[in-house]
Amino acid sequence: xxxxxxxxxxxxxxxxxxxxxxxxxxxxxxxxxxxxxxxxxxxxxxxxxxxxxxxxxxxxxxxxxxxxxxxxxxxxxxxxxxxxxxxxxxxxxxxxxxxxxxxxxxxxxxxxxxxxxxxxxxxxxxxxxxxxxxxxxxxxxxxxxxxxxxxxxxxxxxxxxxxxxxxxxxxxxxxxxxxxxxxxxxxxxxxxxxxxxxxxxxxxxxxxxxxxxxxxxxxxxxxxxxxxxxxxxxxxxxxxxxxxxxxxxxxxxxxxxxxxxxxxxxxxxxxxxxxxxxxxx
Amino acid sequence: xxxxxxxxxxxxxxxxxxxxxxxxxxxxxxxxxxxxxxxxxxxxxxxxxxxxxxxxxxxxxxxxxxxxxxxxxxxxxxxxxxxxxxxxxxxxxxxxxxxxxxxxxxxxxxxxxxxxxxxxxxxxxxxxxxxxxxxxxxxxxxxxxxxxxxxxxxxxxxxxxxxxxxxxxxxxxxxxxxxxxxxxxxxxxxxxxxxxxxxxxxxxxxxxxxxxxxxxxxxxxxxxxxxxxxxxxxxxxxxxxxxxxxxxxxxxxxxxxxxxxxxxxxxxxxxxxxxxxxxxxxxxxxxxxxxxxxxxxxxxxxxxxxxxxxxxxxxxxxxxxxxxxxxxxxxxxxxxx
Amino acid sequence: xxxxxxxxxxxxxxxxxxxxxxxxxxxxxxxxxxxxxxxxxxxxxxxxxxxxxxxxxxxxxxxxxxxxxxxxxxxxxxxxxxxxxxxxxxxxxxxxxxxxxxxxxxxxxxxxxxxxxxxxxxxxxxxxxxxxxxxxxxxxxxxxxxxxxxxxxxxxxxxxxxxxxxxxxxxxxxxxxxxxxxxxxxxxxxxxxxxxxxxxxxxxxxxxxxxxxxxxxxxxxxxxxxxxxxxxxxxxxxxxxxxxxxxxxxxxxxxxxxxxxxxxxxxxxxxxxxxxxxxxxxxxxxxxxxxxxxxxxxxxxxxxxx
Numbered sequence: 002x003x004x005x006x007x008x009x010x011x012x013x014x015x016x017x018x019x020x021x022x023x024x025x026x027x028x029x030x031x032x033x034x035x036x037x038x039x040x041x042x043x044x045x046x047x048x049x050x051x052x053x054x055x056x057x058x059x060x061x062x063x064x065x066x067x068x069x070x071x072x073x074x075x076x077x078x079x080x081x082x083x084x085x086x087x088x089x090x091x092x093x094x095x096x097x098x099x100x101x102x103x104x105x106x107x108x109x110x111x112x113x114x115x116x117x118x119x120x121x122x123x124x125x126x127x128x129x130x131x132x133x134x135x136x137x138x139x140x141x142x143x144x145x146x147x148x149x150x151x152x153x154x155x156x157x158x159x160x161x162x163x164x165x166x167x168x169x170x171x172x173x174x175x176x177x178x179x180x181x182x183x184x185x186x187x188x189x190x191x192x193x194x195x196x197x198x199x200x201x202x203x204x205x206x207x208x209x210x211x212x213x214x215x216x217x218x219x220x221x222x223x224x225x226x227x228x229x230x231x232x233x234x235x236x237x238x239x240x241x242x243x244x245x246x247x248x249x250x251x252x253x254x255x256x257x258x259x260x261x262x263x264x265x266x267x268x269x270x271x272x273x274x275x276x277x278x279x280x281x282x
Numbered sequence: 283x284x285x286x287x288x289x290x291x292x293x294x295x296x297x298x299x300x301x302x303x304x305x306x307x308x309x310x311x312x313x314x315x316x317x318x319x320x321x322x323x324x325x326x327x328x329x330x331x332x333x334x335x336x337x338x339x340x341x342x343x344x345x346x347x348x349x350x351x352x353x354x355x356x357x358x359x360x361x362x363x364x365x366x367x368x369x370x371x372x373x374x375x376x377x378x379x380x381x382x383x384x385x386x387x388x389x390x391x392x393x394x395x396x397x398x399x400x401x402x403x404x405x406x407x408x409x410x411x412x413x414x415x416x417x418x419x420x421x422x423x424x425x426x427x428x429x430x431x432x433x434x435x436x437x438x439x440x441x442x443x444x445x446x447x448x449x450x451x452x453x454x455x456x457x458x459x460x461x462x463x464x465x466x467x468x469x470x471x472x473x474x475x476x477x478x479x480x481x482x483x484x485x486x487x488x489x490x491x492x493x494x495x496x497x498x499x500x501x502x503x504x505x506x507x508x509x510x511x512x513x514x515x516x517x518x519x520x521x522x523x524x525x526x527x528x529x530x531x532x533x534x535x536x537x538x539x540x541x542x543x544x545x546x547x548x549x550x551x552x553x554x555x556x557x558x559x560x561x562x563x564x565x566x567x568x569x570x571x572x573x574x575x576x577x578x579x580x581x582x583x584x585x586x587x588x589x590x591x592x593x594x595x596x597x598x599x600x601x602x603x604x605x606x607x608x609x610x611x612x613x614x615x616x617x618x619x
Numbered sequence: 620x621x622x623x624x625x626x627x628x629x630x631x632x633x634x635x636x637x638x639x640x641x642x643x644x645x646x647x648x649x650x651x652x653x654x655x656x657x658x659x660x661x662x663x664x665x666x667x668x669x670x671x672x673x674x675x676x677x678x679x680x681x682x683x684x685x686x687x688x689x690x691x692x693x694x695x696x697x698x699x700x701x702x703x704x705x706x707x708x709x710x711x712x713x714x715x716x717x718x719x720x721x722x723x724x725x726x727x728x729x730x731x732x733x734x735x736x737x738x739x740x741x742x743x744x745x746x747x748x749x750x751x752x753x754x755x756x757x758x759x760x761x762x763x764x765x766x767x768x769x770x771x772x773x774x775x776x777x778x779x780x781x782x783x784x785x786x787x788x789x790x791x792x793x794x795x796x797x798x799x800x801x802x803x804x805x806x807x808x809x810x811x812x813x814x815x816x817x818x819x820x821x822x823x824x825x826x827x828x829x830x831x832x833x834x835x836x837x838x839x840x841x842x843x844x845x846x847x848x849x850x851x852x853x854x855x856x857x858x859x860x861x862x863x864x865x866x867x868x869x870x871x872x873x874x875x876x877x878x879x880x881x882x883x884x885x886x887x888x889x890x891x892x893x894x895x896x897x898x899x900x901x902x903x904x905x906x907x908x909x910x911x912x913x914x915x916x917x918x919x920x921x922x923x924x925x
Contacts (some may be wrong), residue, residue, distance in 0.1 A: 033531075036469070040561065047363025050530040060531040063363070064444065064547060065561070067886040079443055147769050153687035154886030162688075179689060185771060185872055187855040188882060189561040196853075199760060200769045210367065211563070275365060314813060314887060321815040327725055333738040335782055339745070339753050346756070397645030405642055408632045412625045413648050416655040422836070422911040423904070425878050433884070435663040455654045462651070488637040493622020516746030519670030519845045519877075523884055555748045556846060559755055569756075581743040583737070608677070 011040060037064040038071015038084030039156045040103060040189050041208045042242055045275045046084055052271065053262055059255050065112055068156030071098065075245050081256055083245035085154030086208075087163075097244040102263055104278040106209040106231045107161060107238035110194065110216040112201045117141045119220035122237060125165050131181030135157030136202065148184035149196045157190065160240045161206050205239075211275025231278060242277065294302060340576060347569030351577075354571055361529045367564035370569060377533050377548035381521075382514050384450035384458060384544050390507055392454075393461030395502075400462070401469040402491060423461035425519045428456045432524030436568075444526025446533060446544035452520045457510035464509060468502020469495060508586045515578050518552040527553060551575055635741030642862055666898035672891045677800075677900060684807070684874075685857045686883070686892040696858040697912060700873035701903075704773055704848065704857060705841045708780035715781075720830075723789070724796040725818055744788035751850030752778040759851055766870055771853035774869040779847050785836040787881035791836065795829020796822060832917045839910040843903065852880050876903045 036046050043065050050061035066074065068085040075083030076096055089099055109125065111117060117139060127133040128146055137143045151158035167175045183202075187193045190211035197205045198215045209226050212218055218226060221237055230236040246256060246261070262268050269279040350356050358368030396413070404410040409435040432452030471497050480490040496503075521527075526547030531549040550555065551571055558568035635773035663859025669678065673692055681693020706728050723735055755851040758778050839868075861868045872904035874882070880896050880903075 005450040044363055044365045047530055051362055062547060063530045064526050064528050065885060066526075069886060069888050073888055094872060113500070144864070152612075152886045153685065154888065177688065179685065182683060182685065182856040183872075184855060185769060186562075186856065186882060188885070191563045192560045194563070194772070195560075196769075199763055200771075201767070202771070213563075214736070236459075239790070295880075297791050308788075309689065314816075318815045320811045320821070325718050325722045325818075328715050329714065329722030329727060332719045332742065332785060333735055335785075336738045336742050339782070342753060342757060343749060348924050389822070392647045392650050393643045396651060399644035399648040403641060404648070407909065409649075409754070416652040419908065420651060420658075421657055422914075423658065424840070424877065424907060426843065426845040426880055427658065427900055427904055427907070430665075430880065430897055431658040433898070435657060439661075450883055455658070458651060486633055487648050488640040489633065491640075512744050516744070516745065516748075518748050519881060520665070522881065532726060539859055546793055552746045552748050555746075555752060556850070559850060565756065568752050570867075572752055575746050575749055583741060583744065596758045602757065613846055618922050 003100065006024055032059055032255075034059060034061045034082065034255060035064070035080045036061055036082045036084055036244075037066050037074040037080035038069040038245075039086040039242070040065045041086045041157055041210075042084040042102075042253050045103070045277060048271050048275060049259075049263055049268060053259055056262070057255075059259065062257065067152070067154050068159065069154045070110070072251075075247060078247070081246070081253075082259075085245055086240060087159040087244070091103060091244070096248060097245045098248050099245050100260060100264075101241045101280045102244050103242045103269070103272045103280050104231065105240055105242050106226045106236055106278070107164070107206050107240070108209045108212045108226050109156065109204065109206050109219045109221055109238070110197050110212060111204050111219060113215070113217055114201045115141060115217060117219065118207050119223050120131070121222055125221070126168060126178060128181050129161075129166065130178045130185075142202075147203040148181065149193050150180065150184035150186050150190055151193065151202075151206075152186055155188075157201050157206070157208060160238070164238050164240075172249055194204040199266045208277070212276075228278070265277065308426045314344070333394055342574040343569055346566060347571075349572035350566060352568035352574035356400050356567075357446055357574070360532070361554075362530060365563055367562040367567055371551065371574070373529055373532055373552060374554045374571075378515060378537060378550040378552075380446055380533055380544055381450050381453065381525075381550050383535075384446060384509060384516050385454040388510065389454040389461055389510065390452060393458050393506075394465050396458075396462045397465030397469055398491060398496075401466050402487070402495070415510060417459050421453070421463070422455075423458060425517060426523070427451045429520040429523030430543050431455075432520055433451055437524055440541075442541045442545075443525070444528075444547040445541065446525055446546060446548050447541050449525030450523040453514055453517055456517070456520065459515065460510045461503075461506045463472060463500070463507025464504045468499040468506070472498045480518075480544060481496050488613050505586060511512050512579055512582045515550075515575065516552055518556055519549075521550055521553045522556070525550075525553070528556060528595075529554070551578075631702055633672045652921050657756075662897055662900050662904055665894055666901035669891055669894035669898045672894075674914035678895070679902075682858065684879070685894055686887070688782035689887060690891065691796050692891070692894075692898075694707045694854065694876065694879065696878050696890065696904070697874050697879050697899070698902070699876070700773065700859055701842060701875040702853075703868060703873070704852070705779060705838055707773065707777035708784060709842050710832065710839060711777065711781035712785050712788055712837065716833070716837070717786050717787070717792050717830060719817055720789045720833075721822075724793045725789070725822065738785050742782070743790075747783065747844060747847040750779050750783055750891055752761045753775075756853040756858055762870070766866075766885055768865070768870045769872055771851060772870050773793055773852065773873050774866070775851040776873075776875075777869070778843045779851055780844060782843060783847060784841050787837040787840055788833045791831045791833035792826070795833070797827040797828065799825040828917050832914050835910055835914040835917065839907050840911070843877060843907060845881045848875055849878040849881045853876055876900075 036050070040252040043063060044228060045066050046063045050063050056062055064080070068087050071080065071083035071085050072079035072089070078095070083097070084213060085099070086105065089097060111122060115136070117136065120139070124139060133146065134138065134231050135143065135145055156209060160179060168178050170176050178247055185196055187195055187196055193205040193207050194211055197203045209231070220241065224230050224236050226238070231239055243261060264280065357375070357426045358372055359372065360372045361367065362369030371571045375561065400410070400413065404413070429452065432448055436442045436448035436451050437444060476494050477490060477497065480494045485493070527549045528547040529549050531546065533544070533546040536543055537545040539545065551574060555568050555571040558571060636725050668694065678692050678694060680695050681691060683691040683693045685691040719735070719739070723732055727735060754775055758775045759770040762768070762775055764773055795913045802895055803821050803825050804817055807817040812820065852875065854874045855872035856874055859868035859871035859873045879899050883892070884896055887896055
């Protein structure tokens with residue numbers, strides 16, 4: 002029995018040795034780019050990183066952390082590139098430069114069993130603020146609405162707040178209506194989609210790139226998020242996806258190389274494959 | 283002997299009385315019998331229910347995960363990311379191995395030394411009590427607190443950034459009490475006679491420990507290490523907070539740049555499972571990763587059971603070993619020499 | 620002469636190493652103390668920064684958590700949910716766990732023990748994310764179908780947690796039941812009691828301290844579990860509704876202290892939001908220390924009894 006144990010430990014030792022050797026002849030840090038931020042952009046970044054590594058040998062480390070986290074990380078220098086699915090605020094623009102890498106549209110999704118086909122921005126706002134609580138108020142079934150939301154700090158949520166939750170007051174000023182707290186809170190597009198797929202009375206919003214036939218995409222203001230409508234600008238919930246770099250960093254060769262690869266035709270075709278839209282037509 | 287005869291007689295008497303149902307107390311006794319049957323039946327049921335729950339969970343995970351889990355492409359190809367988490371889990375496996383090596387390399391020497399101090403040296407004083415109090419509390423802290431600590435101390439304060447090093451050190455602190463407890467028990471199981479005869483030969487304390495006590499306690503200590511490897515494999519909260527989750531490159535073990543060891547952010551299998559189940563459209567792959575994790579845990583258990591038995595009862599407790607009420611330790615001679 | 624010298628220097632070196640090792644062992648042992656101190660310091664220091672922004676009562680007794688736009692940091696719903704989930708799971712796993720412990724210690728034959736005990740140990744070894752996946756894929760849809768609600772719910776969390784804490788309850792209870800002196804059982808049986816009467820009337824009372832220790836430790840474990848709960852509870856920021864329609868809160872969505880940290884930490888910007896998460900951790904920490912102290916107390920009592 003002792004022999005058995007010692008043989009296991011021997012193989013452990015052997016594998017440690019092999020791993021050590023293999024990693025000793027590895028790369029120094031100046032061959033690495035770190036990308037951190039939006040979970041929406043994460044899958045595309047991973048794809049880009051993979052292809053870019055095969056082409057140039059430069060390793061791109063991709064982290065999640067949400068848009069806000071990405072902006073923070075870039076500003077602090079923890080990440081070389083921040084990925085953000087929301088625009089920078091004025092203050093943030095002082096130190097960071099944004100590069101549009103693609104476009105994304107938010108799809109409003111409901112469960113397959115829901116008979117509703119279309120929704121207006123006003124109704125959406127009322128639902129998410131907690132004003133409308135039952136589907137029958139929208140001529141649907143008599144079922145309480147279950148809202149599925151994202152974490153505060155998520156770029157997807159920020160865009161939704163920007164596009165939907167802003168209401169014009171009597172004095173023509175805009176005000177953000179706070180969202181009701183009764184919603185399910187999920188951490189990613191896929192999780193929201195899974196929740197909506199599971200729960201018959203639910204409504205949520207995800208990046209168009211994450212939708213599939215398991216959920217129903219609603220028309221917003223009677224426009225459905227098709228490629229044409231998004232590119233023409235008719236669909237209201239469209240946003241740019243950004244990569245952020247520190248001002249002056251673009252002179253860094255490997256980073257500028259990576260970004261020019263992304264903006265190249267090949268890179269933009271990859272983003273299309275993942276369900277997003279190219280930055281230019 | 284007489285006692286047992288009495289006992290059997292008692293039961294026979296009960297049986298006879300029940301058979302004679304005309305007896306007035308017959309009803310009473312049958313109700314006792316009924317209660318007995320129900321109670322023992324429930325106990326029996328609860329015992330087997332636990333087994334059933336385990337088999338059901340494992341079966342459920344295996345049913346959905348086996349087809350994917352044992353394909354070469356899944357186990358030995360690097361991950362490609364993307365919405366459906368294409369590619370395999372090679373980097374995650376490597377990251378898991380690195381994390382195990384890293385955290386054990388830190389926790390094992392410290393933990394075993396601590397155990398040696400506690401069982402061989404520690405005098406009865408306030409410092410020893412403090413150490414015991416600290417270990418006691420460390421064992422009870424939930425992993426998310428270790429995660430917050432790792433984030434604040436290793437990632438931010440020591441500027442390790444999100445890395446396996448930061449995660450591994452936080453995990454090492456978490457498994458420290460496990461290693462200390464199991465090693466201490468193993469050391470205490472070494473007969474006092476060994477120590478005395480070694481010392482009687484004029485050998486000093488360190489040599490006694492090194493040549494006599496450690497070798498005979500080694501199997502028990504290894505058990506503790508295997509136990510903690512199991513916990514490292516299953517840990518996820520700490521790593522999400524302190525190790526990040528990049529999967530784009532093969533993690534390095536050493537690096538020429540700060541922080542020199544395990545400098546990369548990486549996902550272990552457990553963390554990857556969490557992301558697969560929630561952040562990717564990859565539920566079936568999550569099951570496959572679950573199968574791999576369960577297999578690792580099973581493998582560790584089998585390795586563990588195959589090892590020599592140290593203290594009478596083999597692997598009395600798998601995880602909560604350090605939590606079990608330890609019997610009072612008779613004042614050993616250890617404090618006297 | 621020469622021989623004497625080498626012996627002398629050998630003696631010097633062995634003594635030196637002997638002392639050196641003693642010091643190394645002591646320093647190693649002290650690392651545990653340092654670690655505990657650092658953990659406490661960092662969690663509480665980072666958490667305390669929050670209270671420069673908001674008042675402690677607003678944090679502890681606030682109903683709303685909206686850290687980004689409205690700067691609301693109330694965690695009362697999470698404290699309530701944490702307790703709800705913890706005690707709910709104990710309600711299931713205490714009877715089941717103690718039953719199984721008695722079964723193992725008093726009833727099961729050797730071969731049966733050899734099946735059940737590894738099963739319990741394996742249950743403890745399964746990673747919590749696997750439990751979470753199981754809950755997400757099976758328990759949640761089941762609840763959703765039966766009750767026509769979201770499915771993600773306190774009930775789902777309770778079910779998953781009660782399985783996860785079973786091993787803690789079983790193994791510690793079993794140990795303490797086994798530790799009941801033979802004489803106690805024998806004298807009970809000698810009084811003509813049945814097996815169950817002996818277990819219930821003599822064995823269980825004698826092992827109360829150990830069982831309470833087991834329960835308290837399981838409580839701490841349930842309270843601190845993050846990943847599995849996060850995957851099945853929905854992470855809603857509201858107080859569970861204790862209305863009869865939602866089975867007195869069982870079918871409500873909720874957020875516990877631990878899932879608040881796991882859910883928000885990736886998105887939290889340095890500043891009050893992140894500090895609030897550390898403060899949440901600090902509250903959790905305080906509770907865990909209290910449970911640790913209680914279980915320590917009971918363990919001390921066991922030692923005194925024996």
